[in-house]
Amino acid sequence: MASTFGCPHCGKSNPLHATFCGSCGVYLQGIDASAFGRQDDTEQAESPPPAQPPPPSGDPTQSQPWLRPDFDPPDPPPATSVSTADQPWLQPEETSEAEETPPVLRPQRLIGGLQGLIEPLSIPAGEPPPAPAGALPTALPDEMQRLLRAGFAGDVPMHDEFAQASAPPDKLPARDRGLERHSWIYVLLLAGLLFGLWADNAPADSSAHAWPGVDAAFTAIESLPPASVVLINWAYDPAFAGEMDQTSLPVLEHLLRRELRLVVVSQLPGGPATARRMLTAADTGAPVTRQLDAAPVEAGYLPGGISALPLLGEAPARTLPTDIQGRAVGNRQAISALRTDSPALLLIVAGQAEDVQRWLEQVQPLTDAPLVAVTAAGADPPLRPYVDSGQITGIVSGYAGGIAYQQRMGDVITSARQETRRRQMSGQNWAMIVLVLVVVAGNLTALFEGRES
Amino acid sequence: MTPLDSGLPPIWESAGFVAGFVLSLLIFIFIVRDSALVRGAQYLLVGVTLAYTVVLVWSNVLWPRLIGPLIDNPALPSGEVTAILWSNWIPLAGGILLWLAGIGQMRRRRTSGGGGWLRAPAALLLALLVGVGLGSGIAGAVQGTLWPQVRRAMGEGDLLAAPPALLLSGLLTLLVTGGALIHLQAAAGAEQRLPFPLRPLLLGWAWLGERALWLAAGVIFARLFASRVTLLIARVDALLFDQRAAEMWRTLLSLVGGG
Numbered sequence: 001m002a003s004t005f006g007c008p009h010c011g012k013s014n015p016l017h018a019t020f021c022g023s024c025g026v027y028l029q030g031i032d033a034s035a036f037g038r039q040d041d042t043e044q045a046e047s048p049p050p051a052q053p054p055p056p057s058g059d060p061t062q063s064q065p066w067l068r069p070d071f072d073p074p075d076p077p078p079a080t081s082v083s084t085a086d087q088p089w090l091q092p093e094e095t096s097e098a099e100e101t102p103p104v105l106r107p108q109r110l111i112g113g114l115q116g117l118i119e120p121l122s123i124p125a126g127e128p129p130p131a132p133a134g135a136l137p138t139a140l141p142d143e144m145q146r147l148l149r150a151g152f153a154g155d156v157p158m159h160d161e162f163a164q165a166s167a168p169p170d171k172l173p174a175r176d177r178g179l180e181r182h183s184w185i186y187v188l189l190l191a192g193l194l195f196g197l198w199a200d201n202a203p204a205d206s207s208a209h210a211w212p213g214v215d216a217a218f219t220a221i222e223s224l225p226p227a228s229v230v231l232i233n234w235a236y237d238p239a240f241a242g243e244m245d246q247t248s249l250p251v252l253e254h255l256l257r258r259e260l261r262l263v264v265v266s267q268l269p270g271g272p273a274t275a276r277r278m279l280t281a282a283d284t285g286a287p288v289t290r291q292l293d294a295a296p297v298e299a300g301y302l303p304g305g306i307s308a309l310p311l312l313g314e315a316p317a318r319t320l321p322t323d324i325q326g327r328a329v330g331n332r333q334a335i336s337a338l339r340t341d342s343p344a345l346l347l348i349v350a351g352q353a354e355d356v357q358r359w360l361e362q363v364q365p366l367t368d369a370p371l372v373a374v375t376a377a378g379a380d381p382p383l384r385p386y387v388d389s390g391q392i393t394g395i396v397s398g399y400a401g402g403i404a405y406q407q408r409m410g411d412v413i414t415s416a417r418q419e420t421r422r423r424q425m426s427g428q429n430w431a432m433i434v435l436v437l438v439v440v441a442g443n444l445t446a447l448f449e450g451r452e453s
Numbered sequence: 454m455t456p457l458d459s460g461l462p463p464i465w466e467s468a469g470f471v472a473g474f475v476l477s478l479l480i481f482i483f484i485v486r487d488s489a490l491v492r493g494a495q496y497l498l499v500g501v502t503l504a505y506t507v508v509l510v511w512s513n514v515l516w517p518r519l520i521g522p523l524i525d526n527p528a529l530p531s532g533e534v535t536a537i538l539w540s541n542w543i544p545l546a547g548g549i550l551l552w553l554a555g556i557g558q559m560r561r562r563r564t565s566g567g568g569g570w571l572r573a574p575a576a577l578l579l580a581l582l583v584g585v586g587l588g589s590g591i592a593g594a595v596q597g598t599l600w601p602q603v604r605r606a607m608g609e610g611d612l613l614a615a616p617p618a619l620l621l622s623g624l625l626t627l628l629v630t631g632g633a634l635i636h637l638q639a640a641a642g643a644e645q646r647l648p649f650p651l652r653p654l655l656l657g658w659a660w661l662g663e664r665a666l667w668l669a670a671g672v673i674f675a676r677l678f679a680s681r682v683t684l685l686i687a688r689v690d691a692l693l694f695d696q697r698a699a700e701m702w703r704t705l706l707s708l709v710g711g712g
Contacts, residue, residue: 186484193686197694242687243680269506272513301513306593307585361597362589378680381673389605391597399683423694427686432679 188434196430197423210397210404211380213387217372217394218408220345221254228344229261231316231369233359237270240351240376245278246421247402248349248374252282254409255347263338265302265312265320267355272300275349306358313366316343346371353379360391372396399428470697477688519545547578632662 004013007028018028224230236244255262256279264275302308302319312319317338346369348356356373364371370393373383377398386392396405403421479494523541554575615623636659692698 189682190484190689193682193689194693197686197690240684242684242691246687269502269509272509301509303510303514305586306589307582309593310589357598358593361593365593365596376680377683378677381676385602386598389601391601398680420690420695424683424686424690427690428679428683431682431686435678435682 185438188438189431192434193427193431196427199426199430210400211395213392213395213397214401214404214408215394217251217374217396218254218405220370220372220393221251221258221260224258224260224344226259227261229263229338229341230255230345230347231338231343231367232262232264232275232347232349233355233363234264234266234271234275235268235348235350235352235355236376237268237274237351241274243376243399244349244351244374245281246399246424247376247396248278249282250402250406250409250411251347251349251372251374251396252278253411254405256282260344263316263320263343265300267302267305267308269301306362309358309362310366313363342367343369345369347374348372349374350379351376353382356383356392357386360386364391374401377401399424467697471701474692474698474701477692551575551578628658629662629665632658632660633666634662635659636662636666 005016007014014028262279264272264279266272266275300320302312308319346359346364346367348359348371350356350373353375356375356379360371371391373392373395375383375395375397377400380395380397383392383395383397387395396402403425476494476497479490482488483491519541522537523545526537550571554571557571613620635655693702
């Protein structure tokens with residue numbers, strides 16, 4: 001019988017009798033499931049679900065029935081019927097049959113930590129299957145609000161999500177068409193950045209426009225006493241390497257030249273290997289990297305997620321017993337120093353703002369050490385309030401931040417790196433020019449089409 | 454050689470570059486059309502990552518922190534038994550219990566029923582894990598975000614004596630934050646419950662909040678998109694113009710040209 005329907009708040013599929021959404025936790029009792037993509041496992045194949053009128057545009061009482069003046073909360077359901085999408089052990093026996101093939105919109109669970117994955121779909125043979133009737137919310141505002149939330153969450157919506165939000169159900173694009181629908185936009189964008197890379201026409205003396213915080217980050221590292229311990233959280237993996245490598249490299253070079261004691265830890269499986277690759281790239285021949293006992297301590301992978309961080313803040317020496325190769329690190333100089341003293345500096349190298357925020361909330365209050373963040377450009381805006389409040393001492397964000405930091409060091413950059421940097425800046429400039437033109441053209445088209453209609 | 458060197462022969466470095474090159478091209482096919490090649494590359498990525506994670510968890514977590522200590526010292530002299538019980542034996546038992554319960558859940562999904570007696574103790578363990586995580590998260594949010602931000606706002610001093618720019622910034626923040634909250638939570642569906650004299654004011658405030666919300670979304674999305682374009686540029690640059698890529702292209706072209 002009927003098994004699932006889409007959450008009106010986040011779009012996640014939920015059991016029909018779920019009290020709360022398994023993804024976002026919104027209260028689901030009292031909602032008309034048929035208006036939100038109800039899917040009947042047995043009936044769907046035999047007959048299409050009855051057409052339901054779309055909910056009134058912009059009326060939040062459809063998704064939040066408790067706002068209605070006449071809302072009468074239903075009796076609490078039995079404890080075993082709580083939505084358990086992420087807690088399979090709590091699921092009752094009778095629901096396991098009904099939830100055999102819930103539609104998956106995003107990579108979940110085991111592969112949820114992998115960056116940049118496209119939606120896991122089966123490859124259909126022959127003609128693409130028709131879009132499931134009633135599987136998508138029919139109200140445009142609700143769908144647009146979901147896309148808005150996705151944007152705020154740092155999750156770039158795919159083009160077909162935009163298409164589904166704006167197209168009538170009978171004209172939905174098949175999900176296996178890649179970027180075909182608006183391919184001209186992507187072709188233009190690619191052509192622009194390829195031209196920029198090929199032309200390599202950025203001025204040789206061009207400087208990057210970095211947001212405030214680079215100078216403060218430089219000063220925080222420069223003012224550390226020799227042999228101070230710096231606890232580094234490595235929170236990016238190869239998915240963000242294209243941007244983060246260029247951003248983090250100058251900061252690592254600075255740390256190694258100052259001969260500080262580095263303790264590198266990561267909560268991402270791919271983090272320790274990425275950290276080792278970058279430390280090797282940043283090794284400028286400073287004496288500190290020449291002997292094992294004084295070399296940066298790669299404390300490896302720290303499991304436990306957010307629950308492990310308070311212990312790391314209180315007793316880092318107890319939390320980090322082995323390095324990336326399984327060798328005990330407890331007797332290394334840097335770790336020994338952490339038995340009695342707090343680290344002199346916390347350095348977060350992260351592709352996403354949430355990783356910096358976690359350390360700000362869980363580790364820094366327990367150590368009182370200043371914190372410097374090296375982040376992707378997209379992570380910079382959500383972290384600005386922490387910079388303003390003084391919780392983040394300095395921040396180096398994005399490609400521009402990395403270049404500005406290198407210039408702040410007063411380095412003569414090697415010609416190969418300078419050439420790469422200039423070429424990529426040229427590509428970035430041209431891609432942005434194309435993007436602005438596309439946005440202007442799209443808005444003008446929408447404006448004129450709107451007037452005609 | 455420094456302690457940071459991988460120790461791998463150069464041929465492996467080159468092999469890694471070529472593998473990355475080919476897989477990048479396979480993924481890029483998605484720009485034209487989703488296909489089995491794209492999916493194959495993605496599934497390879499997922500499989501390799503999971504396998505790597507398993508090895509990493511074993512070598513960095515399970516062996517040095519759990520299995521190894523238990524083999525070395527299964528039971529310490531009196532006085533330390535409690536410590537090893539809490540730090541090793543109970544985590545081991547809990548892990549095995551959760552693992553068996555997960556396996557049982559998968560089997561029940563296939564065979565529709567039976568063997569669910571592990572669910573209750575597993576649910577208790579899971580509740581403990583979720584509870585600790587949520588507790589840490591909430592405590593951290595209060596001590597690391599809420600309180601410092603409130604303290605900073607309160608520490609600005611006399612608002613009326615503040616510089617005009619700061620005053621304007623504060624008022625704008627208040628206006629936009631309030632408007633966005635009213636728009637998201639109350640205005641559209643509950644305007645009838647608003648007191649009449651305030652209704653036009655609150656609806657106008659919500660109107661402003663709605664526009665500010667979309668403006669903020671545009672700004673954040675633009676920054677996010679620029680970040681992703683940077684990633685794309687770095688990959689394309691590595692494929693076409695990087696020193697190793699350039700050498701590879703030259704070799705390929707010379708092979709094609711018979712030179």
